[in-house]
Amino acid sequence: MKKHILEVSGIQKSFNNKLLLSDIYLKLETGQIIGLFGRNGSGKSTLLKIIFGIVPALDKSIFVNGISKNNASTLLNEIGYLHQNQFIPNHFSVLQTILLSVDKQKAHFVCEDDFLKSLLNQKIRDLSFGELRYLQVKLILSNQSKFVLLDEPFSGLSPKMIEIVMLLIKENSQEKGIIVTDHHYRNVIEIATDLRILNNGKLQVINEKAELMQKGYLINSAIF
Template identity: 40%
Template sequence: MSILHIDSITKSFGEKKILQDVYLSCETGKIASILGRNGCGKSTLFQIIFGKVKSDTQYIKFNDIILKNQFDRKNRIAYLPQYSFLPKNVKIENLIKLFCNEENFQKLIDSILIKPIINTTPNKISGGELRLLEVLLIIYSSAEFILLDEPFHSLSPKIVSIVKDLIKEQSQFKGFIISDHLYQDVLDISDEVYLLSDSYLKPIKDLTELKRFRACLKIKLEKVIWRLSL
């Protein structure tokens, strides 16, 4: 088992504090979700954990190794951003080789989700197909910890259901931190739930706590009662 320890993350843009003393821990075999309204800092937090954005303060450790730069994250943390990140003119089969080891490469090229587009390039597929490809590349990458920012965006309900099953399957070997506005789908697969609000990250243990922050989420509570009551 590996552990990703995230502590003392603070980030400000000018005089506006986005993140304050954020603490989060994730281990392989677990799925953690981060809820929060638009603009609360979820994407910024992901980018700091991945090493793409510099925070004001931070302490991030993979097992006993302190991660100081993005190179330290290689094969340890993979990040799916909200925006498209793949080169548009590279054959999809070659992209899979770049992201995946031999075993996972074979899984993806044999997948019914990828087979129809395996011989084309990202600029020749639809937006939904592109998002699915990006999600699968990150999920099946060599990293032990996977950060997924809006993984279900642009995906049909049927594909979202498939992707949820794949995340659960891969979580046997990896740790996941997920944020998406399809709250119910995120909660369905989460072992731990956090709310990012007013720059602080708060663990949510039960429905009572979620009710206290319902204005922050702007969602109908009945949609999440079932998951938090388990």
């Protein structure tokens, strides 16, 4: 299977004259799951939004397989993004949502999902938070994009559903490159192939889990 590479560089972002992100470089390959860590307010969600293109960063440079994608609408076909807010119209049914979100072949498999089967005729507004979150994650991972950015994918899920989503992420990483950030850091650590931390505006490589404590993100070594 051909490996695809996403490279983003030159990201800088300030809010209220305070530098949040400074000269960020990130490389993501298919088959890779990058666990992204950082304290609240460190810029994790902002970084993902900048990569996806919904938050501007003037000096951002983005390449997919060595081809510049700056200001390219085709970038939407390359990257899937799960953000923290509800993004599906409330009046849609689950079945409508699936059929409009993924191609016909994938739609069949999504509809056969053991958890979603019984929900197909329900309206989005009638789903619980956990049911909706699972549907969103499933759709993002089932689309055609080569790369996926997951912001809080475990939010609102039961422990059993978290395990299912972790398995989905690992299975889809065989053909996608994935970045995941979540407050359920143990789960992120478990599935990630590589770790990164946003610290004082810089994106730093984590080679050993203990570095998450050294950099002030975690204080209890017992989590390992």
